[in-house]
Amino acid sequence: MSAEPSNTPLSLWLDAKNMSANQLASLIGVSPNVIYPIVRGDYDRVSKTVITAISNQTGITIRALITGQQDASNKKSETGIECIDNMLNDIAEHLHQPTAEQALTKYIADDFRCSGPAYTDNDLPKQYVTFAEMNLSNNIKSGEVTRHVKVSLKEAHFQNLRAEPIEDCTLIYTINRAFIASNNGSSNANEIVDTIAIYELEKSVGQMAENELPKIRSWWWHTYFPDDIRLERMKNIKTNIRGE
Numbered sequence: 165m166s167a168e169p170s171n172t173p174l175s176l177w178l179d180a181k182n183m184s185a186n187q188l189a190s191l192i193g194v195s196p197n198v199i200y201p202i203v204r205g206d207y208d209r210v211s212k213t214v215i216t217a218i219s220n221q222t223g224i225t226i227r228a229l230i231t232g233q234q235d236a237s238n239k240k241s242e243t244g245i246e247c248i249d250n251m252l253n254d255i256a257e258h259l260h261q262p263t264a265e266q267a268l269t270k271y272i273a274d275d276f277r278c279s280g281p282a283y284t285d286n287d288l289p290k291q292y293v294t295f296a297e298m299n300l301s302n303n304i305k306s307g308e309v310t311r312h313v314k315v316s317l318k319e320a321h322f323q324n325l326r327a328e329p330i331e332d333c334t335l336i337y338t339i340n341r342a343f344i345a346s347n348n349g350s351s352n353a354n355e356i357v358d359t360i361a362i363y364e365l366e367k368s369v370g371q372m373a374e375n376e377l378p379k380i381r382s383w384w385w386h387t388y389f390p391d392d393i394r395l396e397r398m399k400n401i402k403t404n405i406r407g408e
Contacts, residue, residue: 172205173228174218180257181314183343191343191356192217205232221341223316243320245369248336251378252320255361256340260313265299273366273381280385298383312345323362331370336363361385 178185185203189196198214219226243249251271258267272295279292293301323335337360344355364382372378 172203172232173224174199174222175203177222177224178203181316183314187314187343187345188218188221192221202229221316223318243322243330243336245330247372247376247378248369249320251380252317252336252338256315256317259315259340260302260342264302265296269295270377271380273379275381276383277381278383278385282385282387314343316341318358329370332368334365334368336365338363357387357389359385359387 178188185199186196189199192214194214194217198211199218202215202218215226215229218224219229243252254267254271258264276295277292278295278298283291283293317338318341319337319339321337322330322333323337324330324333325335340359340361342357342359344357362382362384363380364384366379366381367376369378
């Protein structure tokens with residue numbers, strides 16, 4: 165079974181992320197030659213293991229990958245509320261990019277604070293950062309090292325701690341997966357990290373006026389390595405210690 169190459173779910177996803185098939189292959193640890201058939205729409209030559217890995221990384225459903233057709237469940241966000249989904253997808257697209265401040269300011273409340281384990285050091289003057297400080301720390305350049313970051317929204321839903329109607333909730337739980345390619349001029353390094361981010365909205369959806377954009381007043385985050393990546397890192401560390 166095949167589809168028009170320019171219209172396959174994977175080719176559209178790569179275009180949206182400005183990512184090459186080679187970068188995706190590196191991200192999931194397979195040869196680029198395994199990715200090319202799926203991009204082209206040649207689904208008869210792809211293993212289940214590869215399809216599953218691509219689905220886990222991109223959020224494209226397995227059904228969409230093997231049929232070449234987008235389906236209703238192939239969504240980047242699971243909130244079901246368009247203005248919230250648009251905000252979350254904009255965050256994933258622009259975070260760590262030079263466009264972040266300009267693109268995301270419209271979603272930021274006046275009393276915004278960003279916090280998390282990274283800011284709990286007693287030596288820090290405060291336990292949070294402003295939106296401007298957050299963007300500065302997310303700058304893709306750090307000294308002589310240039311970082312290219314591609315972010316995919318993996319999961320998003322309301323944190324309904326009080327079993328309230330969704331339209332009354334103000335907390336959103338998300339997981340973003342980032343592929344980070346670093347170049348310090350002499351060597352390259354690739355890394356995959358997941359980030360849990362919890363957003364507190366200034367207003368619930370039920371309180372917002374028609375066409376009003378959601379505003380984030382609190383942004384809590386914590387970064388960790390995915391289980392499969394963490395286990396591989398531990399295996400490499402043990403191998404190096406043993407001198408194998």
